[in-house]
Amino acid sequence: MSGNSSNTPFLQSPNSSYTTGKKRTFDETFVEEPKPGNQQHNRASSFSSELEMLRSILPPRPTSDKFRLVVRQQPVAARACGFGERDRRVIDPPPIVQLVAADPADPANEGGIKYPWNVVHCTLYNVAGTADETALEQQDKRLTRRLMGTLVSSPFVGQDENGKEGCFFCFPDLSCRTHGKFRLKFALMCLDPNAEPSTFTRVTTEVMSDVFTVYTAKEFPGMRPSTGLTKALKRQGCAISVKKGNEKATTQQASPQEQAAGEDENNGGEEEESEPEQETTGRVYATGLKEVDMDKAQVGISSVWYSGNPCNMHLLDLNHKVKQGVEQAGLVGYQFNTIGVSDAISMGTSGMRYSLQSRDLIADSIETVMGGQWYDANISIPGCDKNMPGVIMAFQAYGEYITGTIDEKTRFDIIRHACPGQGACGGMYTANTMATAIESMGMTLPYSSSNPADSAEKAAECLASGWAIRNLLEKDIKPRQILTRSAFENAMVVVNITGGSTNAVLHLIAIADSVGVKLTIDDFQSVSDRIPFLADLKPSGKYVMADIHRIGGTPALLKYLLEHDLIDGSILTVTGKTLAENLEKVTGFPKDQDVIRPLSNPIKPTGHIQILRGSLAPGGAVGKITGKEGLKFQGKAKVYDAEDLFIEALERGEIKKGEKTVVVIRYEGPKGGPGMPEMLKPSSAIMGAGLGNDVALITDGRFSGGSHGFLIGHIVPEAQEGGPIAFIEDGDEILIDAEQRKLDLLVDDAVLAKRKAAFVQKPLKYNKGVLYKYAKNVADASHGCITDS
Template structure:
């Protein structure tokens, strides 16, 4: 007897007392025979206003065409996104991290209310990927993620460009390293078309991690947005979603503690974004898996940094595709070396080990991926710091290029705007620890990314001469001696709220300690006169977010 795969949709299509529902389904174009078929929700984060997302509807159309050939019903719908690159350094960036929750809520709402049997999700920009992953775990029905793919590199005067080139160009222009004309040409040529930002920034970090975790088909994370491989993937995905339906393999069968470790290990080996920590804390919570900050530190001590990838390295995701052969080649290498668990289930219905059996072995006649015995850094660039400034934890991104220990006098700013102004006007001197506070999940609200100040620092040539700490977070494109996610945040009365100009701060990423060098009596004196500032918003989504969001050390979740 043929096994039913329309377990959810039949609650509408087979119920004789739902004539209005049936009438509306006929209106969508369904025929009577279609009422026996499984229904797949095909959700993309498509919108025209962002290169990371502007091509996703076309991918969604290709996927729907393929789904129909497998005797399934496909219903396309869209959810939101926020362009980090466009909103960076503006008040709009406050919506970036909160958009993750809206994405998850909206997908859960459509799929659960319409009783779709499975989901194919097509994310692009940074928060899209964890947003859809959280939703798929909540729904826990057969699902696959198809990554929109990375952007091609830009070019100016024979030099490869990407989005970070444009940010850092402003710092170079303002320190007279380049002309106004060069600056404009870099900006015009940094982003040549569709796809997510090209380095190992947050989108590519999360895509690489989720492919390793088993929620994407092999090659999904590294196939460029406009490549033939991406078109083939869109055609092939229907075969795999039907297989998942037949075998009733669900996200919680795939997302386990070991598969999460696989994703985190791969991302750390490649120099991934610090946002990895926030998002995997939230993903683990959605999967009901105990995974805390301490797990990240444990992994960080176990795996080396081997990816020579931007922002701290030289290469882009397109180079992994072109010169390495795709992400599975790297995954296979780490699997063969005992870094990854091979017995984890994936969306192919096979284990990670089975998926990798026929993948070519890596060769090291290239400079993109180093061998484990000759790493860029013997342990990961992501460090979890504790100390009086961050008793609940903070996240540092340290490749070692800027050193591993920094001690300096604090230069305090109560907003990113103030800090940007001081850096761009050359008012920040070498030896300083820049402190940007009241930009956490509640204080921001929304925990905006600090890519502008870090890019200005690097562009101004201060990368090895200053440090930056914040209760906000960093873009995957940030690099330098930076520490974010300081908890408790300033708005909640964390010690960062009591730092004053010229206080000494020491950041020790060898021993994972961050310390405000001020006597306890002085700290208590300051605390007695500290008054918590009013929330910056009093209504709307950001107000609701500020009232419900957890701390950065818990993943900034709202459920």
């Protein structure tokens, strides 16, 4: 976990979220079909709460009493363009309107001026300003437009000719078909990006231009040179033309034929003026920055995008949407990428050794770019660091295939159809565990962890992240101010409430270390002792993350926990508000939902994460005890020095049903693996083979969030370091007692001492490359497997 990142405003939002297998575009109105039975409720209510929260991050929409329009550049003259497209002649100079605060001294108005969905609409009026002249009735009684060109302008935030920043609306290509005297009326409208289609938007404020003249070709005096304001906005990237001008001293100095010829030659005087090349030495100008951008904060937008994994393949699209939001917030967004490893693809292979170490590599790479490029803030877009649910189904199907429960054709059909599309794991596996925990810590925008990957809400969240990071910069809020001890307490509570992955123990300890918060495995036990297990979510339950989304999302869960004093609402969040303030207007759970049990009827009265110690794990071990697998297990050891050796033994039928067996898979720890691979394939194969009641599995490796059964991992010290797990032999009696939190090897001390004396440490599996460096530097599992201690 990156050390320097804690000193930079940072927003881990939006994460990839989970897949639903159903695509929506940002422009679609979100309509969620109600689930049959007791899950049916009004989804629109929670969706509107989410939109209200997102709007609170954006600058306030301007109101007529606080803002007004000013015509900064008045139209003066134009040549009537007639009815041929080639004859179009623009109004000169191009009208430019500026939105200003009625009270410039009030700093609260600044955000409204830069509201990204402001638009200004232009119409043509008579000299008195009483009649709309935009439409023109022709001889055949048909109506056509008298005013041509772009009639609606979006905001351009830049500096005027005096270097003062403002919000401008430019109309560079307006032209009028008939001669006469007119005025232009400009109306400001503040759109709602999440409004229903065809929603009526009221005019906020209006302004009328001075009178200008549209001449005939014979009378037109020619184009004026561009003004200083036009040139200044052009230099900053505004889509407006700069002209040299061909204005005549008097209209009598040239014949009509000469005037027309001169205008045709110069395209009506619209020849663009060549700007002198700017002499700069900074390479940032080569990236497209203008002078005005040099004073803007630069935001590094990092994503764990790669096309080889459904969890990550859509993150580049989200990255582009976040960049759009950043730029709408008046900041500069620089996109970059980092690497990722698909646990679902690497599971059960030597590739899994690269999974855990990629966590630190990702953190180091983001820190390297952020520090080396000296960016002011970071928005990171992570994908799933664990498996898609389809792979879990496929692995469990493998156990059923071995025992003959299903045939090869059925197994292949499961594999082929298990993964519906982009997004992370559907259940409370590691990705959703960490996403939910991080939201409870205040490090993501509300709803980020429960919004589906391809939903309209996720797109809106991406846009809102730009204003959120601007707010963090302006208030100078750093990750260390958010990631407090109380924030980690919240995370541990949520992990236990939801039945989350044991990987959270590793990851939260590592994150805490990066910001100087002391977090130990005993802290997890302390929280687990007082917090019940409430969420009926896969892999141990029947619901998935889409069901959390359906009943109000993660904020509804957090509000429930806050109302019962189980989490701290006073912690600061990336919205700049406290967690409690974020949740004020969130609607609670529907009364008939059963995804989250009430405190009066928990799945388990205490948490599922149990820290065990004993003669087999003097440095600690982590168990995921949901209750359905029992609380105590004793059996004879079957020892395997690698994951693959166990799978081969299972295929040979060495593990017998009806015999209490403790499978020991060792030399799979942080150093011995190396990389502490997940034992999802062995655990799923055990369950699929119908051995869940007869077999417990212990290992110095770790488990996927999708694993279930009687499982104990993270054993410290690991076998590679000469821990007691290295001394176990086939037939030894092993006791796992979750109530007493004991993990003991029931062998005489004298026998154990003899085995320890005879122990010879195995050489590391790699002597070069990234896995060698990782094995040499990694800390043990009880200390989060960090690499910079």
